[in-house]
Amino acid sequence: MWTLRPIHYLMVAPVHLLLLVFIFLPALYVGWLSLTHSTFGGPPEFVGLSNFVTLLGDRIFWRSFWNTLIVVNVVVYGELALGLGLALLMAGWVPFKRVVIAIILAPYAITEVTTVVMWRYMLEPDVGMINYALKSIGLGQIEYSTDPFTALMVVSVLAIWQHLPFTFLILYAAVTTIPSELIESAKVDGATPWQTFWHVTLRLILPAVFVALMFRYIFAMRIFSEVWLLTEGGPARMTEVLAVYLYRQAFRYHEFGGASATGWMLLLLSLVIALPYLRAMYVKLFRHV
Amino acid sequence: MSDTWRTRAIRLLLILIAVVWSGFPIFLVVMSSFKDVREIFAVPPSFVFTPTLDSYRRLGQLWPAFYPNMLNSLIITTGATVLTVVVTSMAGYVYARYSSRLLTGSAFFMIFVRMFPPIIITLPLFPAVNLLGLSDTHVLLIVLYATFFVSLGTWIMRAFIEQIPRELEEAAFVDGADLFKTLTRVILPLAAQGIVASSIFVLVFSWNEFIFALIFTTRVAKTAPLIISEMLSTADGVEWGILFAAATIQLLPVLVFVIAVQRYVVAGLQAGAVKG
Structure with missing residues (x-):
């Protein structure tokens, strides 16, 4: 009964048909x-x-290319640092662990549109919570609608907020599979926490780190909604990324x-x-x- | 682990920061949807207020399309999830049980295609879809959303089905069950967790997706994220209360769902991304 028959090819056909025809x-x-x-x-x-x-x-193409490069790298490495720190933190003693993990996962369930809504609300000039707080302690305001670099950083923060659950989960799953004897024996041998992390933990989770990095690089490069809904690429097309540039070419200029x-x-x-x-x-x- | 009270305090502080970072913006949206309009931008921000359903009432009055668009989201998400589950269960089963060079090649093709940025396919699809009269239809989004998750879904189903002992199938075969019966009566019930795991990703994606909806829908099949984005970019000033009410209605069901099935999210990511 375990011989491959034509029916089995027929069973994998729909998946491949979809992938072929639509991608x-x-x-x-x-x-x-x-x-x-x-x-x-x-x-x-x-x-x-x-x-x-x-x-x-085209000057604007290059600008969107560099903008994409900046955003992608800030997002990917920012997420990696935060995700790794969070994974190590969560692997230890945490009260109400299930609840905490649920809250950390929550941004994954939110549409990018609402993510932009909430951050735009907090960043409204003068009255938005973050800008109000910054202003009242004398740090000025975050003005993403006039300053392109600030806008790109805000976009990056949004993307990190949205996708941290993904990076965190992959790394957390890797960290929790490390046998605790390995960590213990490193401690017995007199390794400092930093040495234990560097020589034991990081070595063991390196494959997961690379997988997370690769997927996040590829997904982050597609970034569109955050930019489109925050600045539409403006002012003066200064904050466009490649996907926005493509969208404008195709659906605005019909090129x-x-x-x-x-x-x-x-x-x-x-x-x-x-x-x-x-x-x-x-x-x-x-x-x- | 023998933490001192000091390291415990630092841990707690860091955990608190992580919780606030992830949860506070969502909490803010939900909370503000119950605020009186004048309270939304109160300076300094207010956290104690008399809740009102005013924003929800005005949402229905000013954006009558919102609830039909929520229904569109529901139809499209359900359709995409069902389609994904059906095709990936079949494919996942074959990849779990059989192997040949052709199958392996096709498995590699699935992984390869996952790297393609979705936005590029809108370029040839846009004119083709208009020509075929499929623009602004539910079925188009259903098929597109499913397509981008059949690869991950197949991988997840394969990983879960692999763990089911072959002897169960052999027993069913001896009892005279055909392939269809074996699949629906033996394999799928035992792979239910895999079905949940692979559903989560396509479900969350379909419910929240923006760019395909922006390009391919105008009225009939418009989804909830799209109308929320319109509320965000009205020329005569954003009505934040209404926006928060709409966002809350859109986000709560899927948020509850994700939290309910959180352990399958981990299992699915593991099976889909890390394992070979």
């Missing part, structure tokens, strides 16, 4: 579109690499060719970052075949 083939088609001049109505017209040339000569070129750059960047993980998975999968 893989459209993505390939975007590759073709990126080589065309394409707008509403008219058929795409082949123009070679000119979309990419235009893109690389599907140029947007496709941006999309392909986003895709290639993702794949480059995912390469070590993909390689590891490939080796793991095909080891038994």
Whole structure:
């Protein structure tokens, strides 16, 4: 009964059909579109690499590229530091542990739209809670609508708030599987807490750290809603990220060719970052075949 | 562990900070939705007030589309979750029990496709969808949302089904059960936890998703996050009370759900991201 029959291929077919029809083939088609001049109505017209040339000569493209790079790195490493600290903290003695973990998980359940709502509310000039507090202790205010760098930092904080549960959970799961004898024996050998962390804990959770890093890099690069709902990329397109740039190209200026070129750059960047993980998975999968 | 009182105090303080960081903004939204409009931006901020349902009343009056849009979210989320569970249960079963070069190759393809940024597919899909008359329909969002989670879902189902002893299936086979019966009567009941684990991710995503809804819906299939975003960007000033009421209605059900199933979130992430 354990022989592979055609029915089994039929059973995996729906999943692959969905992936092919709605992700893989459209993505390939975007590759073709990126080589065309394409707008509403008219058929795409082949123009070679000119979309990419235009893109690389566009100041705003580069700005959104660097903005994305800044936000992604602040988000990913900020999350890693906070998530790791939190995982170590939660692995020890914590009162009402289940409740605390539930609260830490809560932002995962919130839509990005509401995340923007709550942070915009707290950051309203003069009257928002955070700005009111900052002002009353004489630290000035956070003005994200006029200062692009501040806006990018606010976007990063939002994204960290939203996605910390993911990073935390992956690292927490890894930390809790470390056998406590290992930690104890390091202590018996006279290791300081820092040495124990550096030589024992971190070594053992390193694979989980890399997985968390890779996934967060790839997901953070897609960042759209936080920027779109906070600044719409403004003022003067100073705070656009790649996804916002693409959206504007496609759905405001109807330049599907140029947007496709941006999309392909986003895709290639993702794949480059995912390469070590993909390689590891490939080796793991095909080891038994 | 023999913590001194001092390290305990520091731990408690750090935990308190983490709890406030994660929970306070959500608490603030829910609390403020019961405030009188004039109280919302009280300076200094007020935490003691007479609760009122005024914002909820005005939400229904000023944004009559909100509740139909909540219903759209419910339909789309349910549809996407059911579709994901059905196709990933079948696929997960096959990956748990059988192997061949072709299957392994297709498994790798699933992981590979997960790396694609969703936004790029809107470019060819947008004209195609308009052409086929699928724009602004529930079914389009159902299929799109499910598609982005079938890979993770299959992986999770595979991990859970792998732990079910093969002997149970062999016994069912001897008793004359066919594949369909074995799956629905033996495997799926035992893989119920896997079904929950893989549902969580697609459910939360579908309920909260913004960008596909923004691009592909206009009226009929508009979802709750989208109308909340419209409340946030009205030209004549944001009505915060109404916004908080809408956000509260939208967030509470899924928040309660996530907290109720939190241990499966961990199990699902483990099975989906870390294991090979």
